[in-house]
Structure formats: C-alpha cells, structure tokens
Amino acid sequence: MVSMKKIISLALLLLLVGAGLLVVPHLTAARPAQTATTTAKRPSKKPTVPKLTRNDLQHSKALTYSSIIYFAVKHSKLQRWQEVSDFKLGWQVEIYPRNGQTKYLVWPDQHIQDSAKNLAPNWFRFKDSQHVLYDSMIVHSFRKDQTKTASLTEIVKQINTDHAAAKVRAMPQRLSVVTHK
Incomplete structure (x- = not known):
C-alpha cells in the first residue's frame, strides 16, 4: 500500500504544477511586452532635408533658378508656365x-x-535683389503678356510650406544654363 506521506507529496506536487500552469502564462505574457518596449527598434525616419533659406539661394544660382521655376509651375497661376512642369x-x-x-x-x-x-518661352527677370517678375506670353493673341511678381522670401516660404525643399534641391541636376553675351 502507498504510504500517506507519498500521497501528500504527490498531492503537493500536483498542486504546485497546477498553480504553475496558471501563473506561468501570465508571467510570459507580461514579459515580452516589457522586453519589446525596451529592445524594440524605433521606426527609422526619413533623412531630414533642411528647409530652404534665402542664404541657400545667395550661394547657388542654379538653386535660385530652380526655386523660381518651382514657384512659377506650382503657384503662379500663369497657364503657360505649365509647359515647363515636367520635373523629369x-x-x-x-x-x-x-x-x-x-x-x-x-x-x-x-x-x-x-x-x-x-514659340517664345516663359521668362523671368529680377526687378531688384528681392523680387522676381514672371512673364508669360498669351499664345495666338495680341493681348498683353500675363505677369506676376513674387519676392524671393515668398518663394522660399512657399517651398518650405509645400515641404518641397528636397524636390527643389534636386532640380539643379536637371537644369542647364546657357549664358549669352
């Protein structure tokens, strides 16, 4: 016959195993959440492109021309400027x-x-060191050209508002400049 001591030991062992089966799932469920927050990698951010500044334009003519073209295409409302809207x-x-x-x-x-x-192209000129005059000829018409004036500060501000600094900074790679004397 089985001794009483063995029965009690077996009962205690079953009780411990049963309690362990109830407690272990709670412990393991809590543990991954804790380690996940401490060891999880943060989502990688896109490299931030610095905002465009007037100082950037003063140091790069190509960036200045790109900014002026971007603004004309996206914000001038001069219809013929859409002819130069292919960024590729x-x-x-x-x-x-x-x-x-x-x-x-x-x-x-x-x-x-x-x-x-x-056909005569769109063109711009600097009214002074701070302002750009855009010009757009109206095709098949004897009406006066359409014009718009914008300040370089306005242009830079709009590019930054559009979050387009990276796009404008990439434009000089697809820009050629021909100077006539």
Missing part, C-alpha cells in the same frame, strides 16, 4: 543680358535643341 525632363535657362536688364528664358527639357524652340 528638366529645364534649360537661357540668360540674355540687354541694356542692364537680364532676361531668363525658361525652356522645357534641359537638353532642348534650338530647332525645338519655336
């Missing part, structure tokens, strides 16, 4: 200094050939 093709800017006044003609496609330059 890029742009060609032709600089024509005349009598102390410089015009910047803007053509679609950084590799445009003279044979493709059939």
Whole structure:
C-alpha cells in the first residue's frame, strides 16, 4: 500500500504544477511586452532635408533658378508656365543680358535643341535683389503678356510650406544654363 506521506507529496506536487500552469502564462505574457518596449527598434525616419533659406539661394544660382521655376509651375497661376512642369525632363535657362536688364528664358527639357524652340518661352527677370517678375506670353493673341511678381522670401516660404525643399534641391541636376553675351 502507498504510504500517506507519498500521497501528500504527490498531492503537493500536483498542486504546485497546477498553480504553475496558471501563473506561468501570465508571467510570459507580461514579459515580452516589457522586453519589446525596451529592445524594440524605433521606426527609422526619413533623412531630414533642411528647409530652404534665402542664404541657400545667395550661394547657388542654379538653386535660385530652380526655386523660381518651382514657384512659377506650382503657384503662379500663369497657364503657360505649365509647359515647363515636367520635373523629369528638366529645364534649360537661357540668360540674355540687354541694356542692364537680364532676361531668363525658361525652356522645357534641359537638353532642348534650338530647332525645338519655336514659340517664345516663359521668362523671368529680377526687378531688384528681392523680387522676381514672371512673364508669360498669351499664345495666338495680341493681348498683353500675363505677369506676376513674387519676392524671393515668398518663394522660399512657399517651398518650405509645400515641404518641397528636397524636390527643389534636386532640380539643379536637371537644369542647364546657357549664358549669352
């Protein structure tokens, strides 16, 4: 016959195993959550591109032209500026200094050939060191050209509001500049 001591030991052992089966799931469920918060990797952030500044424009003519073109395409409401809205093709800017006044003609496609330059392009000029005058000829009309004036500060502010600094900083790679004398 089985002794009473063995029965009590067996009962205690079963009681401990039963209690362990009840407690262990609670302990293991709590533990991964704790380790997950301490060892989980934070989601990687996109590299932050610094906001565009007027100082950036003063140090790079190509970035200045890119900012001016971006603003014209996205915010000028001058219809013909949409002709240069293909950011993949890029742009060609032709600089024509005349009598102390410089015009910047803007053509679609950084590799445009003279044979493709059939219609007068959009253009801009600097009214002073702070303001840009945009011009857009109305095709097949004898009406006055459409114009818009914007300050460089307004242009930079709008680019930053659009969160487009990275896009504008990439534009000079697809911009060619031709200077005429």
